[in-house]
Amino acid sequence: MSSLSSELQQVFKEHADKARPVRKAAVLGAGIMGGGITITSAAHGVPVLMKDIAEAQLELGMNEARRQVGRLVQKEKITPEQAEEVMASIDPTLEYLGFDQVDAVIEAVVENLDLKHRVLDELENVVRDEAIIATNTSSLRIDDIGQHMKHPERFVGMHFFNPVPVMPLVEIIQGTKTRDEAVSTAVTWALKMGKTPIVVQDCPGFLVNRILTAYTRAFLELVAEGVDFEHIDKSMEAFGWPMGPAYLEDVIGIDTGSHVSDVISAGYPDRMPHIENDAFRLMKSRDRLGQKNGKGFYDYTPDDSGRPQKHSSPEAHELIRTIQPNGRKELSVEEIQQRMMLAMITESVHCLEDRVVGSAEELDTALLMGVGFPRDKGGAIRYADSLGAKAVLAQCELYRHLGAQYEPTATIRKLAETDGSFYDEFPAGN
Template identity: 50%
Template sequence: MIYQGNAITVARDDDAVATLTLDHRDESVNTLSSTVVGELAEAVEALRAESGLEGLIVTSAKEAFVVGADITEFHGLFERGEDEIRTMLERVHGIFNAIEDLPFPTVTALNGLALGGGCELALTTDFRVMSDSAQLGLPETKLGILPGWGGCVRLPRLIGADNAIEWIAGGTQNKADEALRMGAVDAVVPGESLQEAARDLLDRARRGELDHEARRTEKRSPLKLDAIEQMMVFETAKGYVAGKAGPHYPAPIEAIKVIQKGAGETRERAQAIEAASFAKLAKTDVCYNLVGLFLNDQAVKKAGGRYAKQARPVEHAAVLGAGIMGGGIAYQSASKGTPILMKDIKAEAIDLGLKEARKLFAKQVERKKFTTEQMAERLTHIRPTLSYGDFGEVDLVVEAVVENPKVKGAVLAEAEAALGDDAILASNTSTISITRLAEHLTRPEQFCGMHFFNPVHRMPLVEVIRGEKTGDAAVAATVAYARQMGKTPIVVNDCPGFLVNRILFPYFGGFSALVAQGADFRRVDKVMERFGWPMGPAYLLDVVGMDTALHAGEVMAEGFPDRMGGLGGKDGGGVIPLMVEHERLGQKSGKGFYAYEEDRKGKPQKVEDDEALELVRQVAEGEQEFSDEAIIARMMVPLCLEAVRCLEDGIVGSAAEADMALIYGIGFPPFRGGALRYIDAMGAEAFVAQADELAAELGPLYAPTDGLREMARSGQRFHRDADPA
């Protein structure tokens, strides 16, 4: 044994070949934490000191190779100064360069995911062989940083600057065939042949059949691009990537600049450029929030996993109510391999649901996610029916009929009577109380909410709603089924609007008040889109549907009359009831705040409409100019306060879950981290002061809670990771 650590071992065989094995004893996956990096340094020194070695194979004993650096360490590291961050990077560069400079050929055997630092480690060796099921990538730009351990230097020299820009700026995970085509790896083999293939590559290099020194020279030298080629590659890429990334995500463009600045440099000088840019990005709010987002996502997935472990898998499901929503749910279930019955009382609704499912499958075939054969096979997992005949064999039923408590109650009671004793019943309702719907059932403990967001195939969030009598088994089974469907479930307690819609409607309330006071809704949309929302509030209301928003507003007004009493009610005045009165329901009717025209692909495109402008003037108190800052404050403060109330009321279990629900459910700007992280970034004291100022004019929707005031006094935060610099 050359070296023995907790995560790394280096052993020598009888043929003078060493194998460095990554296998962290205390973790289920390999990460390059600061401790593991320390072991790697010791292992490399031991290799350099060992006499008579003729080759090295780097491999992993885990299912994945290395999934990256230990992201849980990032906030603590990044809160330090740029000089300390650069020092850390230079240390790792020294270790990785030492691997690259070993006096014998080296090969990495990639048996699974090799991401971030794991990919960068693999790039240090002379050759790489990859399992056909493995994936390779540098996803750092998704965390607001860039590859900082040599990825911006080595990858362009291996696969070309244009290909490296695509991988790095896009943060993609690349399959084995793509990695081979690009030249990132030298061979792809079945998993069971990986070690044999790695040894074969190494032996060929030892015999001189493969020139490992030429490969090293290529990685240490400037890129082979002349000035004109550089300009064409980098300037074209900057324009394209800037359009895709948008103004709020600087890392992809910065990564291109790093590759460009380092293109004419040798290895060490290019690495210094990379380290300087990494350190600068690591200190940004965007990086801090995106790292927090990753950590929150992991926390949410762990919470879902704990529930799912308590449940047996759902082997057969059913959806009640076909049409677009039912077809979307059926597609999602079938596409992930869970057979599903799709029941309706009308054959035409069944036809519509099947048409929707076929359309979604066809799009996946177009994108090469499925073959035609796979699509045909998965479509057989959807079985349409007009009766309850086969419901006795179903494990879980999702009711997705019209959003009417009487209709839902009747359908749920019918379904329960047809189900087996252990089956779970769930309602896809966006507003109706689960506790109230349970009154129609004889087994309320086996009933919960399962709220999908529209469109089902795109929106990752599912709210699993626990009513007063819902049992743990029902929650666990529904969470497990949502995960089987590829969704991110978040368990919430019952209340009007549940979690996401309850938080969203004060945002709409802020919008309605702005319009009533004379703000131009088009300007409000533009300001909030520049803030980072995928669409402004007027446009969002058009997409949601004005009638849907009015109904939900009535539910909120009834549930929270003290602060949301003015948000709903057909007689309550305001712009939303006026739109409904004039049958301007949004995209569904072709007109709302905007008019809609189909583009060449048949998708609705918004255009300004003079009739809408004239209608809005009827509810406005003249015209008034608001600054960008005023619009943002009046929109964001009520939304954030409602998120605080949901956490304090126990509707959601953690700040992480609250923030992720908003990001996954309504497109809250990811780079801002969520509503509660937004308060953290501003500071609770400053946020409370801003809210109090608005509440004096606008009322209780803007009034901070007592709990938030206490947080402001004591300097507490919702997220207890490291403070941003």
């Protein structure tokens, strides 16, 4: 957190002043995310009731917690005695017993709106009126999940990233009915868990996945035009990304990624219309789901330590050719990088104009921490400033015939005219 500006530190301080203390918490769902949130909270001194409906899941969750705590001991971050204390502060349960004692609860049950409505109804009957209720949804709107709640003002999104103990970012999502105090409590609890919380307003995809979707859609369009996906990966890796978009999608899981991308695209039909020859959809339909089943855009085989190693896949290339009606197209590395990055920049500027996030710095921080944006470029907006608004506008003019995602926004036009900077236009702490 020390790398954050004093303005952003001040934003966190103001939240801390408005927050209610979280001394004890509960997590609903002991799966991948619920287990990760539980261990992260417990390891930072907030005891957790971890509830699931399946005994086997609770056991899995506790085993995972033990493994994570073991790693902390191995890295000498905590002593074996502290590890014991952390484990003792996690209470696995199949009941709601003790939920009337918690200050905050976060639901991380499977991504199904009806189920989430049901568990929120149960929760509202067992927790105290002052407790905040959070959801870790990745693709549903906060307003939709909270629509039947008796007290939606205490309902807030806390979008953790996978794996929770490792990923530093948490998007704190404010629904239209969420009270500021609930947001501040979630921000302060996330800080206590050692995370960097960024407050965003409720919209399809929130902030990070919305911007990432604009980027992955630029990838899908390039592929549909005939560009080789491995060439795109290499171009984006040369730009500084830790992995190119095809490889990234394999790591996320093509079924998950394509679902999230479809849900978000539906929320912005003008800029993100249906893509006819969609490589994600094709891969999914052929059960090429990525690393999770050993084949996606690439093939994967485990190395000696069991880690998946990627190899070029002739089968995947052959499959992709079936959705390239005009055959292969050669594009320069520079054009690929420009189209991919410009799609990300314009969506980022839309997010700032829509006031989804408070400042350019918060947006960039979320991209650096949430999607591995190349560190030396400083984030989409910092990168746009390094190009200069005039150059961004010139690129928009060059590519706008490809679709509304490249239309220059009002701010891009204004700053190009005044030679202004995006960081000055959207400062932190205002």
